[in-house]
Amino acid sequence: MDPIDPRRLAGVLADPELRAAYARVVLGSGLDDALAHLSPARRRKARASLVGSGLVALDADGRASAPDAVFRAILAQQPATPPAQGVERFLRDGRIAAWPAGPADLDALLRHVVEGVLDPGEVVDERTLTGRLVRVTDDHALLRRHLVDAGLLLRTRSGSEYARAEVDDPAVERDADAAPAD
DSSP states (O other), rough: OOOHHHHHHHHHHSSSHHHHHHHHHHHOOHHHHHHTTTHHHHHHHHHHHHHHHHEEEEEOOOOEEOOTTHHHHHHSSOOOOOOGGGGGGGGEETOEEEEEEHHHHHHHHHHHHHHHHHOOOEEEEEEHHHHHHHOOSHHHHHHHHHHHTTTTTEOOSSSSEEEOOOOOOOOOOOEEEEEEEE
């Protein structure tokens, strides 16, 4: 089958009259019957659109059918979406959709988050940090606790200010001066 233009197909299906005619053909009507309510000029145009898009096929006797090959062809033209890798497995639209079960995956996710919400050397108050964390998850307190416990986020003893820890080695232990998370 020749390459199918998905935009052309969508354009045909976006037209209510063509969509209704296509539905009638899918349900077993002939194309002429499906288009009978249209003017002769509109009927010719609709017939050309439905057949030209590949939604409707006409056999040698002029009988119409709605082959599913057109949809298979569109899918075959599109590259398969590769499975998500790394921390992307746990994110949907940039937000945490699932918490990793393994410690290495959790560490990678937390590192990804802290790099996105705080710049190195930046110090922010709790309200600012919470505002940034809610963009990543609804449970900002749990995320903050994970970040502090992992030693990736430092906070003052009063808990009023937070900063990104300067951690390069994933095996670095939590800073002994950091207060426990809430």
